[in-house]
Amino acid sequence: MIRVQAEDFDVGDEIDRLTSGRTHIGGIATFLGLVRDMAKGRPVTAMTLEHFPGMTEKELAKIEVEAQERWPLDATLIIHRYGRLAPGDRIVFVAAASAHREAAFEACMFLVDYLKTRAPFWKLEEGAAGAEWVEARESDDLARARWEADSSLAKRVRPA
């Protein structure tokens, strides 16, 4: 499931909704991303997330389908917020549920890595020196490239 929204969300409620009535789920791996109060050693007072409405949802849906093709997943969830947020605020939540914990963890990592580089979101950080657009991290591209080069990870956790 995909949700792109300005509103905050409740992690416990989201996990409950994802798992309720699905008692074959053995484990849920999740990742919650928060606004940090520092960036490159400087205090951050606010962060504004801009996105490309319409395309964002399409890209997230593609990423989700790809994860479900690679791993035996019972459910997945991606929530990504946009708008102006303060340090400590929730930005993104990714959950992957599976009968197998390895599949849940790897799918969750995969989804987060792809979100960082393939979903059309941009972050503007505000601090004492004004506002600055966050630059793409080379390490994020590398993290994503790992999944493209190596499909053996997915094979390893997929039941024979």
Add this chain to the structure above:
Amino acid sequence: MIRVQAEDFDVGDEIDRLTSGRTHIGGIATFLGLVRDMAKGRPVTAMTLEHFPGMTEKELAKIEVEAQERWPLDATLIIHRYGRLAPGDRIVFVAAASAHREAAFEACMFLVDYLKTRAPFWKLEEGAAGAEWVEARESDDLARARWEADSSLAKRVRPA
């Protein structure tokens, strides 16, 4: 933080408590383990978790210290329940918070792998054919052995 308890817990509240007032945290990776309704192809109607009071807490505390030595973590949490549970019930919750998502994910996986094999818990599954103790999975020992053999993973995500 370590909690071994019979009572259920609220995942959202636990994450909030872990992160509140710590605005340098960038990401929290978590794993929630649930009672599955099937085991080895047979329906499970209940699961009873037995543990070694006193030693359990000591072992979990050791595992937590080990994770904090290997990765740059801001906070960790392990909650493990004992007693009789029904399919869909929460068994275990592990959370690792870090400024770096890779560290959060790897520490969370490490903690879960160790829990499976090093913490003194035993599972008794009840089904139509009676009650049966869950056998240790060889793959769980392998998952744990990976962390013992390979400390390069930890080095990779530790800041230079």
Add this chain to the structure above:
Amino acid sequence: MKLLYFAWVRQRIGIAEEEVTPPANVATLGDLVEWLKGRGPGYAAAFANPGVIKAAVNQEFSRPDRRLSPGDEIALFPPMTGG
């Protein structure tokens, strides 16, 4: 065709979207960016380094050699920083 700008591309140009009718020799996405650079100092600043610019044609990521049609919606933006 309809153009959409995001993040610092939008800020430097000063508008979020516009309709344009480029000359006939603008056949590809790469041509379009080169043509836009000549439209004023904001455009020149936004596309000073075309190599870092990402683009989507009709909401699909596209490379500079992508051929364009008059009805296309073209989005131009910096590398994404989501998650």
Add this chain to the structure above:
Amino acid sequence: MKLLYFAWVRQRIGIAEEEVTPPANVATLGDLVEWLKGRGPGYAAAFANPGVIKAAVNQEFSRPDRRLSPGDEIALFPPMTGG
């Protein structure tokens, strides 16, 4: 010394804990398990395959060659299945 049993070790023996005073030739954890096997059919069933039995002496995981002292608390149990 105090003995604690867990999971199917406890079930087969039929009690969760007991105080024992083994003979002087029981020096190690391995010796103790061998000695316990002779105490009755429940013990024999619990320790039929000593290779799978795990042990903790004073709440520390210990191997069969661990030497024992009279005041030790020894826990005997199957491989753990937590998480």
